[in-house]
Amino acid sequence: MHVNRFSLACLVLLLAASYGSAREGSSQHLADGSASRDMSYSYKFENPRFDIRVIEIDLNSNGAGELRFTRGTSDEILDCKVKLLPATIARISSLFEASGFLASNTEYQDKKDFAHMGWVTLGARQGALERKTRFNFTTNIHIKTLEEIFRAIASQEISLFDIENAQRYQPLDLPKQLDTLENDLRLVRIAEPERLLAALNEIAADDIQPLIARNHAKKIVEDIKKGKFKSPVKK
16 A cells, blocks of 8 residues: 555656656747747948938837947947837838748849949847848839838937937027928838927927927927828838
């Protein structure tokens, strides 16, 4: 009887240990699978002839990341944090997926050469898979739309960067910055017009800023709320 009880106890302990080991392995597998599904994206624009010569954007699957750029003849790298709206990063993800970007070796560069307009490098990474492709002109609709969205993100974030600096250090330069911003909005060069509202409302309510800038900021806010400006994200 004692032997049978001892054997039964050993069997129970063995089963418990096996179950725990299986659960640990399963959890590790799920964690690895989840990690492999997390995508990250990159964008780079280069043109030594432009005032903004280099632009780089890195994003994770949640739309958080960083933008870096160089301006004029300076080699100083200016940078700012980026946090995209959920709809924007979802659109980026869907375009990369629709193009089959990671699984493909397609060259997106068209026969037409527009190198004088600059080179674009798009990249994506998922787990051990990583791919980058470089082009200056493409007719692939998914890749072309991605390029437009990333460029619009860059214009948006650089505008916010310049506007904040003008508010702090060069208030007299603020009207010019707002003119540039409104022009980009009209030309569909801003990815998320609604993301500008907080900064514009702050200007409109700041008595320290030039009156012309405050009034202009109010006007842009009204136009954004009316849906006057389109976005390449929603095309």
